[in-house]
Structures are given as C-alpha cells and as structure tokens.
Amino acid sequence: MNQQPVRAHHLPYGRQTLDESDIQAVVAALRSDWLTTGPLVERFERAFAEFVGASEAVAVSNGTAALHAAMFAAGVGPGDEVIVPALTFVATANAAVYQGGKPVFVDVCDDNLLIDVAEVERKLTERTRAVVCVDYAGHPCDYDPLLELVRKHRLILIADACHAPGALYKGRKVGTLADLNTFSAHPVKHFTTGEGGLITTNDTEMAARMRIFRNHGIDTDHRLRQERGTFHYEMQSLGYNYRITDFQCALGESQLQKLPQWVHRRRQIARRYDAFFQNFPLARPLVTSPDVEHAYHLYVIRLDLGRLKADRRTIFSQMRAEGIGVNVHYLPVPLHPYYRETFQTRPGGWPRAEAAYEELLSLPIFPGMSDQDVDDVTEALTKVLTHQGSV
Numbered sequence: 305m306n307q308q309p310v311r312a313h314h315l316p317y318g319r320q321t322l323d324e325s326d327i328q329a330v331v332a333a334l335r336s337d338w339l340t341t342g343p344l345v346e347r348f349e350r351a352f353a354e355f356v357g358a359s360e361a362v363a364v365s366n367g368t369a370a371l372h373a374a375m376f377a378a379g380v381g382p383g384d385e386v387i388v389p390a391l392t393f394v395a396t397a398n399a400a401v402y403q404g405g406k407p408v409f410v411d412v413c414d415d416n417l418l419i420d421v422a423e424v425e426r427k428l429t430e431r432t433r434a435v436v437c438v439d440y441a442g443h444p445c446d447y448d449p450l451l452e453l454v455r456k457h458r459l460i461l462i463a464d465a466c467h468a469p470g471a472l473y474k475g476r477k478v479g480t481l482a483d484l485n486t487f488s489a490h491p492v493k494h495f496t497t498g499e500g501g502l503i504t505t506n507d508t509e510m511a512a513r514m515r516i517f518r519n520h521g522i523d524t525d526h527r528l529r530q531e532r533g534t535f536h537y538e539m540q541s542l543g544y545n546y547r548i549t550d551f552q553c554a555l556g557e558s559q560l561q562k563l564p565q566w567v568h569r570r571r572q573i574a575r576r577y578d579a580f581f582q583n584f585p586l587a588r589p590l591v592t593s594p595d596v597e598h599a600y601h602l603y604v605i606r607l608d609l610g611r612l613k614a615d616r617r618t619i620f621s622q623m624r625a626e627g628i629g630v631n632v633h634y635l636p637v638p639l640h641p642y643y644r645e646t647f648q649t650r651p652g653g654w655p656r657a658e659a660a661y662e663e664l665l666s667l668p669i670f671p672g673m674s675d676q677d678v679d680d681v682t683e684a685l686t687k688v689l690t691h692q693g694s695v
C-alpha cells in the first residue's frame with residue numbers, strides 16, 4: 305500500500321459551521337440585560353417550532369435533557385416500560401431510566417437500521433407507557449404504522465429526531481410526526497447552540513409541563529416574577545435545571561436561518577457517496593426509502609466482511625491513518641456494561657442490530673465539506689478496502 309496518507313490533515317466525521325453573523329448574534333445577546341431566561345429563549349423556540357411546523361417548541365440545555373423532559377411529559381414513572389430501539393445513542397434509553405422506567409430494547413430492520421415496528425408490537429406489555437423511535441442517521445422511521453400502533457394501545461410516541469431536523473416522511477416534516485419530538489443542538493448535529501436541545505409538540509399542555517420541568521418544577525421563572533413584582537413561587541413537581549441561556553438561543557436562531565441550505569448540502573454529499581458505492585462491491589450504504597427526504601446526520605455504510613480479510617476495527621484504524629475521521633454508530637445499547645448489569649440484557653437478543661454493529665462505518669458528512677473532501681474519503685476507502693479485499 306502507498307505509505308503516503310490520502311490526507312495530511314484529519315477530516316472529522318462531523319463539524320459545526322459558524323459564520324460572522326452567528327458570532328455577532330451571540331455578542332449582541334451578551335450585551336443585553338438577559339443572559340438566561342430572557343426573551344431570546346422564546347424567540348428561538350418560536351423559530352424552531354416554525355421550522356418544523358409544530359405549534360410548540362421547548363428549548364432545554366441539551367438533547368438528553370430534551371429526551372428526559374419528553375419522558376416526564378409522557379408520564380413515564382417507576383416500573384413503566386419504554387420501548388427503545390437497540391441501535392441508538394445511549395441517551396435515548398438513559399432518559400427512560402432517569403424517570404425510573406425500564407427500557408425494553410427492540411431490534412432494528414436490516415436494510416435501514418430503523419426500529420422494527422412488528423417487533424415493537426410483540427414487546428408491548430401492560431406496563432408499556434411510551435415508544436421511542438429514532439430517526440437513525442437522519443432517515444425518518446416508518447411513522448404511519450408506529451402511530452397506528454400507539455393509538456391502538458393508548459401509548460405516547462416519542463421521536464428521538466436528533467439525527468433528522470429537516471427530514472420528511474411522506475411529505476410530512478420530522479418534528480410534527482410523533483407526540484413529542486426531540487432534537488439536539490450539539491456541534492456535531494445539524495445546527496448548534498454549543499450544547500442545547502429542543503422538544504417539539506402540538507400538545508400545549510405537555511409543552512407547559514416541560515417548561516416547568518426544565519425549571520426545577522417551579523411554575524414561574526425569574527423573569528416572570530420580576531415582571532409581576534413578586535417573590536413567591538411554588539414547586540409543583542420534581543424538575544431539574546435544564547435551562548438554556550439566551551446567548552445560546554441567539555446562536556441557535558442565527559444558525560436556524562442556514563439550516564435548510566445545510567440540509568441541502570448534506571444531501572448533495574450523500575448523492576456523491578451514493579454514486580461511488582454503485583460501483584464499489586466491498587461496502588454498501590444503508591437503504592433509503594422512496595417515501596422520505598433524508599436529513600443525513602450520518603452517512604453509514606456496511607462493510608462486506610465476507611469479501612474482506614480484515615475486520616471493522618482494522619479498517620477503522622487504517623481509515624484514520626489515511627486522515628479520514630470515520631466513526632461507528634453505535635454499539636447496541638443493551639450490550640453496554642451498565643445495561644447488562646442493571647437490566648440483565650445479554651448478547652444475542654437483538655441479532656440484526658448486533659450483526660450490523662460489526663460492519664458499520666460512518667463516513668464524514670457535514671455542510672462545510674467540499675467535493676474534494678468527499679473524494680478523499682472514497683479514495684481512502686478504495687485504498688484501504690481494495691488492499692484488504694480477498695476478491
């Protein structure tokens with residue numbers, strides 16, 4: 305193999321895009337009277353609700369807090385079961401545990417690694433309270449059968465849509481499809497507030513409960529009390545400090561204006577990868593349904609290990625050595641030591657997620673990538689995999 309790496313400088317798998325207008329928006333917020341619980345929180349919430357087409361958005365300190373608030377709003381409590389796909393980020397399941405709930409892990413479909421709806425139905429019990437679906441990689445789940453199922457059994461559907469702002473399912477926007485829809489504004493996601501998260505819903509009452517939940521369970525916030533000239537407040541339920549600051553919301557609102565063009569660029573990059581994989585037999589991308597517009601938080605491929613001499617770990621290191629920031633999303637959650645010890649989960653329970661895990665590789669994808677960057681990735685893949693190919 306050619307000793308010279310394809311790239312001299314590391315290409316990350318994801319990266320934020322920030323411009324001068326973002327910086328100026330934050331500076332203006334820092335010069336204002338309110339650093340937190342000020343007017344920019346509501347403005348950001350309204351802008352995001354409008355972006356997804358939901359009536360309400362609640363902004364919180366991170367995407368995990370958004371999931372926790374959604375569990376609270378769904379009424380998840382001690383002993384309740386929450387259906388969660390086995391292949392997701394740990395936070396999806398952790399949020400149920402925070403509320404005393406028990407995550408019940410469900411296997412994913414082989415072609416797109418989204419939750420298997422037939423399998424969801426088989427795992428429902430009398431203790432099931434909510435179903436969480438994850439728009440893995442940015443591909444919306446199959447919402448229609450999921451909604452039918454949760455309506456039939458009077459459950460709440462929570463969409464962990466952290467990968468999918470800007471995605472569409474049968475022409476409907478992600479963020480409006482489930483009862484509660486959660487998003488993250490971490491820098492590796494589609495838009496950023498540094499750390500941040502949002503829940504969107506059309507349920508005004510659930511939105512109000514989540515606004516109280518993010519503020520210790522207290523029914524008025526600092527600004528409201530100042531406006532009313534009162535010191536009195538009451539805590540009605542157990543909440544947390546999951547507030548987001550005004551300068552973060554200033555950044556978020558500024559970032560949102562660019563989100564449509566960034567999603568568009570992610571799709572362009574995906575098309576360029578797709579074209580490459582049409583003539584590359586050693587790995588294949590996940591299948592995209594014709595019913596959706598993908599948001600491409602991740603571009604995930606599956607290695608054809610039957611035709612390769614090396615395993616994924618070796619290929620991962622060799623790609624890194626070529627300067628390509630590949631990643632792996634995710635080790636199935638029930639296989640993490642915490643879940644094995646706490647919920648007695650064992651390997652073998654989620655055969656499709658576990659098999660996929662051995663073959664997965666996430667390729668770099670973010671709006672600031674050039675076509676040349678994409679070509680560097682495919683060149684490195686060709687170099688590494690052709691060298692490892694047994695055919």
Ligand SMILES: *Cc1c(COP(=O)(O)O)cnc(C)c1O
Pocket residue numbers: 366367368369392393395396438464466467487488489490499500501
């Ligand atoms: C990023 C992410 C989260 C958590 O978001 P944070 O903002 O990092 O707390 C939850 N679920 C999924 C699927 C994610 O990708």
